[in-house]
Amino acid sequence: MSVEPKLSRFKQQVLSKYQIYNSIFMTLPFDTITKTGVLLPLFHETCKKGFANGDDPTKIVDTFFEKYQGRRSKESQINLLFRFIQYIERQVVLFDAVEDAAFPIVNNMEGIGTLRNLKESASSNNKLEELKKYLEEFKVRIVLTAHPTQFYPGTVLGIITDLTAAIKSNNLSEINNLFAQLGKTPFFKHEKPTPYDEAKSLIWYLENVFYHSFGEIYNYIQQNIYDDGKKHNEIINIGFWPGGDRDGNPFVKPDTTLKVARKLKQAALKKYYADLKNLRRKLTFRGVEERIIRLETIMYNYSININTPEKITAKELLKELLSIRNLIEEKHQSLYVNEINNLINRIHLFGFHFATLDIRQxxxxxxxxxxxxxxxxxxxxxxxxxxxxxxxxxxxxxxxxxxxxxxxxxxxxxxxxxxxxxxxxxxxxxxxxxxxxxxxxxxxxxxxxxxxxxxxxxxxxxxxxxxxxxxxxxxxxxxxxxxxxxxxxxxxxxxxxxxxxxxxxxxxxxxxxxxxxxxxxxxxxxxxxxxxxxxxxxxxxxxxxxxxxxxxxxxxxRGGPPARGGGKTHQFYSSLGPTIEDKEVQLTIQGQTISSNFGTLDSSQYNLEQLISSGMFNRLGKENHKMSDEDKIVMADLAETSYAAYKEFKGHEMFIPYLERMSTLKYYAKTNIGSRPSKRGTSDKLVFSDLRAIPFVGSWSQLKQNVPGFFGVGTALKKYEDKGEFYKVEQLYKNSKFFKTLLENSMMSLTKSFFDLTKYMSKDEEFGAFWNIIYTEYTTTKALLLKLTGYKELMENEPSGKASIEVRESIVLPLLTIQQYALKKIQELNRSGVQDEEQLKIYEKIVTRSLFGNINASRNSA
Incomplete structure (x- = not known):
C-alpha cells in the first residue's frame, strides 16, 4: 500500500474528526469564567503569530491580554491561564481517543509485519515449515514498568477508553456526556501513588487489553499456522515490575510484592471465571454442563477468596478442560470447541500468575x-x-x-x-x-x-x-x-x-x-x-x-521516546543480523508507551504482531543485515565522535545550572505521578549521577530541545563532511538498517523540537552561550540528516506519524507558552531578590500543572 493513502486515511479519520469533535468540546461551559473556549483559539493564534515574529513567551502572553482582555485584573488573567491549561489537557485526551478509534483504519491490520502477512508470504515462498519451526522457539516478552512517563490518572484512562468506543460508533450523545465528565474529572493527583496503586493501574491493561490480544494472537497461530489445536511454545508472555522493582524506590517492601502477586493471581482467576460463565451458556449438553458449572463455581469462589478451601491448580483446571474438550469432540460434533480452546490457550499463557513479577535492586x-x-x-x-x-x-x-x-x-x-x-x-x-x-x-x-x-x-x-x-x-x-x-x-x-x-x-x-x-x-x-x-x-x-x-x-x-532508547522498536529487532542472538525479544514498556502502543485491543495486537514478525524478518534476512567491517569502522567512529561532543557538553559548567533553573526538572517531583523519588541522592545540591533518566529526558522535552535524542549526531556527521568523506556515511546509511533506524528515531526527536519557544534565552547574560551550543548542534544535525537521507523535510518517509506529531505539538503550543511565561516570571522574581512568596507559588503551580498536557501529548514518541 502506498504511503499517500495512509496519510489520506489519517487526515479523514483523525484530523477531520478531531476538528469536528473539538469544536463541540470548545463550546461546553466548564466553569464560572465564561468564554474560555472562545478565547483559547485566539490565544493559540497569538502564540503562532508571536513565535513567527520572533517574540518571546512573555511578550506573547502580554500581547494577548492587551489585545483581547484589557480590562481583566491580574488575578483574573492568572485564572484564565489555569483554565487554558485545563482545556488543553482535555484536548490532548480527545486527540488520543480519536487516534485510538482510527487505529485499525489508519494502520493496515493485515499489512507488512502482521501475522496474516507473515503466514501468506511464508506460504507463497514455501517457507511455512521454517515459520513453524521459528515460532516454536521464538518468544516476545513485554515487561510493564511503573516508570512514570504518563500523567493520566486511572479515571481519565477509563474515559479515554469509553470515548474511543463512542467515537468509533459516532455516538454523539455519549460523546457529549463523556466530554462533560472529562471537564469535571481532575487530572492532578494530590498524593503520590503507592507502588500498589501503580500495580493496580497496570493490571487494568492486563485484564482489559493483554488478556484478549495475547489470546487472539495465540489462537491465530494455533489455528491458521499450525492448524492443529495443540499446545505450542507460548510465543508471547508478559513481565511486571510494579511491586517488584525496588531500585531507588524505598516504598517497595516485601509485603508490597506479596500483595501485588496476590492481586495478579486474583485478576487472572476472575478472567477465567468470566470465560467459564460464558461457556456455561453454550455447553448445555449432557455430561458437560454440570462439569462446567462445577469449574465456574470453584473459580468464582477462588477469585474472591484466595484462601478458599476448595482450590484448584492451573494444571488440574487445564486437565479438566481438555477432558471436556475431548468429550465434545467425540460426542457433540465439536460444538463450540474453538471457545474451549481459547480458554485453554489463555490458561497456557497466563497460568495463575497472569504476569511474571520481576524483582530488581x-x-x-x-x-x-x-x-x-x-x-x-x-x-x-x-x-x-x-x-x-x-x-x-x-x-x-x-x-x-x-x-x-x-x-x-x-x-x-x-x-x-x-x-x-x-x-x-x-x-x-x-x-x-x-x-x-x-x-x-x-x-x-x-x-x-x-x-x-x-x-x-x-x-x-x-x-x-x-x-x-x-x-x-x-x-x-x-x-x-x-x-x-x-x-x-x-x-x-x-x-x-x-x-x-x-x-x-x-x-x-x-x-x-x-x-x-x-x-x-x-x-x-x-x-x-x-x-x-x-x-x-x-x-x-x-x-x-x-x-x-x-x-x-x-x-x-528501551524506554518510550528515542531519547530513552525507544522509538520504532520492531525496526531495531528486524535489523540485528547473524552476530546477535535473537531467540527472544524482551523489552520494557512504560508510561505513554503502554497506552499508545498497547492501550487498545487494535494497537496492542498490531504492535505485538510487529514484534513477533521483526524476529522472523531478521532471521530471514540475517545475512543482508550483517555489517561489513568498513561500515563498522564508520559506525564506531561516529559513535566515538558524538560521545566526545556529548561528554564535553555534559561537562559544561552551565549544564546543571541550566537544567536546574531554566527547565522544569525540579517540578517533576511535585506532579505526584510515580511512587519513586525523582532523584537518587539525598543531597540538596543537584549531582548529575543522582538524576533519574525520566525527569532528565522529560525536562529537555518540556523545553522542546530534546537534547538526549540528537546531541552529538550533527557533530559526528559534520566531521565526515569536513573531511570530504561524507560518502562513507551515505554508504553506511544505505547498507545498515540498524543505522537507518537510529537516524529515523533521531529525526523524530528533532521534529518535536521547537527552539523558537526558548529563543529568548539566547540573549540571557548567564545562559545565552549555553543555549546557542544546543541550538547550533540542532541545526547542524537537522541539516546533515536531510542531506544524508535526501529528504526535503524531517520524517518525510512517515507522513502520517509526522502529521500526528504536528497536531499534538500544535495543541500544546499555548500550554508550552504559558509554562515558559511562568518559568520566566520565576527567574525574574528570583533574580530581583524581592521575596514575594505568594507570586512565586502561583507561577510554580502553573509550571507544574502545565507539565501534564505536554508529556501526555508526546505519546507517539513510543
Missing part, C-alpha cells in the same frame, strides 16, 4: 546488605566464611560464594531495615512460586551490575535464604553505563567459567538472560554511543555465550 545495595550478612555470620561462627573474607581477592570471594550451602540466617538479627527487607524479599519469591507457580516470580535483576561478584553475591543469598535444594530463579545482570557495557563480556566469561554457576544455568535450560541499557545509557553516553554500545555489547556477549554453549537472552530497557 541495585548492586550497591546488595553489596552493603551482603557485607552486613557476612559480618553477622562470621561473628556467629560461620562454617563458610573465613574471618578475613573481606580482604580476599574477588576471585577468592567468588570461589567461596559458589560453595556456600548450610548457612542459616536469622532475619531478626538485623536492625538495618534494608538488610531485613532484602532477605525477606528472597523468601517472598519462594512463597509466590508456591501460590502462583514458578512463573509467578522467577527473575531477579541486578541494576548497575559491574562485576561477576555482584552476580555471585545475589546467587549465594538466594541459596542461603530460600533455595537450598534447587534455585528456580534466573539471576539477570543489568549493564547500564557505557563502561559497564564494554566490561559485560568479561563479567559473563567469569560466570561461565564457574562450574557451580554453569550447573545452575544447565538446570535453567542453558539460557542466560542479560539486561542491557535502560534509560541511563542515553543520559550517560549520548544518543549514538548508547545505542552502538548496546549493539556491540550484544555481539560480544553472543559470541562469548555461544563459546560456552549458552543461549544469551537479551532484555532491553
Amino acid at each position: 541495585d548492586s550497591r545495595i546488595h553489596h552493603s546488605v551482603f557485607t552486613n550478612v557476612v559480618d553477622h555470620l562470621i561473628a556467629t561462627g560461620s562454617k563458610s566464611f573465613p574471618k578475613n573474607y573481606h580482604d580476599l581477592t574477588e576471585a577468592q570471594q567468588i570461589e567461596i560464594l559458589s560453595k556456600v550451602s548450610d548457612e542459616k540466617i536469622d532475619f531478626d538479627a538485623f536492625e538495618d531495615e534494608m538488610v531485613y527487607n532484602t532477605l525477606k524479599t528472597i523468601e517472598v519469591i519462594k512463597d509466590i512460586q508456591k501460590t502462583n507457580g514458578e512463573r509467578g516470580a522467577n527473575r531477579y535483576i541486578i541494576s548497575n551490575n559491574q562485576t561477576a561478584l555482584n552476580v555471585m553475591q545475589l546467587f549465594a543469598m538466594l541459596k542461603m535464604v530460600a533455595f537450598k535444594d534447587e534455585l528456580t530463579v534466573d539471576v539477570v545482570p543489568l549493564f547500564e553505563t557505557i563502561d559497564d557495557l564494554e566490561n559485560a563480556p568479561k563479567v559473563m566469561e567469569q560466570l561461565y567459567t564457574n562450574p557451580v554457576y554453569m550447573e545452575h544455568l544447565k538446570s535453567r535450560g542453558n539460557r542466560q538472560t542479560i539486561m542491557l541499557g535502560f534509560s541511563d545509557g542515553t543520559k550517560d553516553g549520548g544518543y549514538l554511543m548508547a545505542n552502538w554500545g548496546i549493539y556491540k555489547a550484544k555481539e560480544l556477549l553472543t559470541a562469548m555465550s555461544r563459546k560456552y554453549d549458552i543461549t544469551a537472552i537479551f532484555f532491553d530497557g
